[in-house]
Amino acid sequence: MKGGGLRAYAILYLLFLYAPILLLPIFAFNSGTVIAFPLKGFTTQWFAQMVGNDSMRRALGNSLTIAVCASIFATCLGIFAARASTRFEFPAKGPIMGLIMLPLVLPEIIVSISLLVVLLSLGVKLNILTVILGHTLICMPYATVILSTAFNSLDRSLEEAAYDLGETKWSAFRLVILPLVMPGIISSLLMSFTISLDEFIIAFFLAGNEPTLPTYIFSQLRFPKQIPTIMALGTVLVVMSIILLTIAEYFRRRGIAKTGAKDTGGFL
Amino acid sequence: MASGNRSQSVQGLTLISPPLAYALLVMAAPLLTILAYSFLKDGYLTVVREFTLENYRAVWTDPIVRTIMLRSLGVAALVTLVTVVLAFPVAYFLSFVVSPSRKSMWLFLITIPFWTSYLIRVFLWKVILGYNGVVNSGLKTLGIIEQPLSFLLYNVNSMVITLAHAYAPFAILPIFIALEKIDRSLLEAGRDLGESRAMTFWRVTLPLAMPGVVAAALIVFIPTIGDYVTPALIGGGKIPMIANLIQSQMLDLDNRPLGSALAVTAMLIVAVFSLIFVALNRRFLKVRQ
Structure with a gap:
């Protein structure tokens, strides 16, 4: 096999990447109350405790509401940005796109603290709406990137054919472009949903007294008794993320296949 | 052709305006507020509207x-x-x-x-x-x-x-x-x-x-x-x-x-x-x- 040494290194590297995640289910099903070896025995009681926990259910409800709203808003804004940047030339395009992509590289602490200061001085009450505001902002660049790939691989002659056949701008968009970029839209929705579901810093500063799953987890980490339940919750979160990402990846590839472009791989 | 370019710009700018406005409102405006705050004086639980470089002096020393x-x-x-x-x-x-x-x-x-x-x-x-x-x-x-x-x-x-x-x-x-x-x-x-x-x-x-x-x-x-x-x-x-x-x-x-x-x-x-x-x-x- 080609590149033996490199391949071995890459596999070791993958193991290092996955090590913490692989430990998660091991301890979520371990009956010992301390997270340490040797393992005690198999149990599902932590999962049962998790399901029976009221504040955790409230956190889950909040997280889902936030993630659904933020992913829809971010994807809508992303459609505008992606369509504008792939189809049109306009003045100050570089700086404008740079500004829209900026949350990708700006430390989250800066984004959340500055937003918090402004909201507090405006007298806005902190609740899940303010978290949605922040999450939409940080999901927008990701949505824009995913959707730009989708819009980029569009053949412009399809759109022109629709105009020639008497469609208006809007109906051409709805009947021709939208179905072709639909896989990209679904992929962007799922991606933003996953980002929002896992996001901690913005939720921590902007949620006020409303818990989300990550902030709930953070608040429970101080209590050793709660750790096994948190491991169970973590397992559920990770499994959910992986399923969502796999579906997102499936749609992304299908979108590329649909427009006949070559797969360049990867989300970023 | 010039008019074609112009309508391109207009259409592009119209399309880009919602995400741009969002980024300006939710990110750029708060960042500018932070920048402005850094030159103001701290009163107890309030911010005094008075220009000062004192904060930077404090941070840098x-x-x-x-x-x-x-x-x-x-x-x-x-x-x-x-x-x-x-x-x-x-x-x-x-x-x-x-x-x-x-x-x-x-x-x-x-x-x-x-x-x-x-x-x-x-x-x-x-x-x-x-x-x-x-x-x-x-x-x-x-x-x-x-x-x-x-x-x-x-x-x-x-x-x-x-x-x-x-x-x-x-x-x-x-x-x-x-x-x-x-x-x-x-x-x-x-x-x-x-x-x-x-x-x-x-x-x-x-x-x-x-x-x-x-x-x-x-x-x-x-x-x-x-x-x-x-x-x-x-x-x-x-x-x-x-x-x-x-x-x-x-x-x-x-x-x-x-x-x-x-x-x-x-x-x-x-x-x-x-x-x-x-x-x-x-x-x-x-x-x-």
Whole structure:
């Protein structure tokens, strides 16, 4: 096999990447109350405790509401940005796109603290709406990137054919472009949903007294008794993320296949 | 044709305006507010509208701030170095060894851990490295050590391990993209002209991959320096970084002008370091050409 040494290194590297995640289910099903070896025995009681926990259910409800709203808003804004940047030339395009992509590289602490200061001085009450505001902002660049790939691989002659056949701008968009970029839209929705579901810093500063799953987890980490339940919750979160990402990846590839472009791989 | 261009601009600008307005309102305006606050005076629980440079003087002369700032820079630099050096061979493997049809599967495998909850991953490192953690209890069970190793948790090393793990996929992707762009015939040319494999790598592949390496370094360095969770969990709150300091000034002590000055200073330092890095690289590339 080609590149033996490199391949071995890459596999070791993958193991290092996955090590913490692989430990998660091991301890979520371990009956010992301390997270340490040797393992005690198999149990599902932590999962049962998790399901029976009221504040955790409230956190889950909040997280889902936030993630659904933020992913829809971010994807809508992303459609505008992606369509504008792939189809049109306009003045100050570089700086404008740079500004829209900026949350990708700006430390989250800066984004959340500055937003918090402004909201507090405006007298806005902190609740899940303010978290949605922040999450939409940080999901927008990701949505824009995913959707730009989708819009980029569009053949412009399809759109022109629709105009020639008497469609208006809007109906051409709805009947021709939208179905072709639909896989990209679904992929962007799922991606933003996953980002929002896992996001901690913005939720921590902007949620006020409303818990989300990550902030709930953070608040429970101080209590050793709660750790096994948190491991169970973590397992559920990770499994959910992986399923969502796999579906997102499936749609992304299908979108590329649909427009006949070559797969360049990867989300970023 | 001119009118065509003009209508293009109008249409483009109309389309871009909703996301642009959102970015301006939710990001740019708050950042400008922070900038304005940093020049104002702090009254008790309020902000006095009076211009002053006092906050910056306080930030730049305070030894505690300096220590924490230097620590943040040191940790971020070390994490960047470790991630980029460890990631380069993986990116090289992906680009040059893996067959094209399997590349997206490998990329997918590498990005999955990045998309799973950051908080849980950081916490898991605490569980792994802790005094009674997975490493220590595992080694004890195997009879390799008798006493738990105490150097693993609550220090800078453990923060570097955790952060390097968290940002690993960030480093691989830009390098991979740069390597993918390299025209393979250049490498053949290098070999044909009598260069050894190592020399071809050193004189052709590496310089061409440098833009990717720079992008990777920046994309790791910037979020690492502003990281909040890892110092709070892995550092046990005892070795704060700049994000923790900003948070405590802004919220716990409610000194918004000083906190703002800290945030602006941190952003300036990050910007300066990034520019130096990009400039150095440009010079490096010019010399090699």
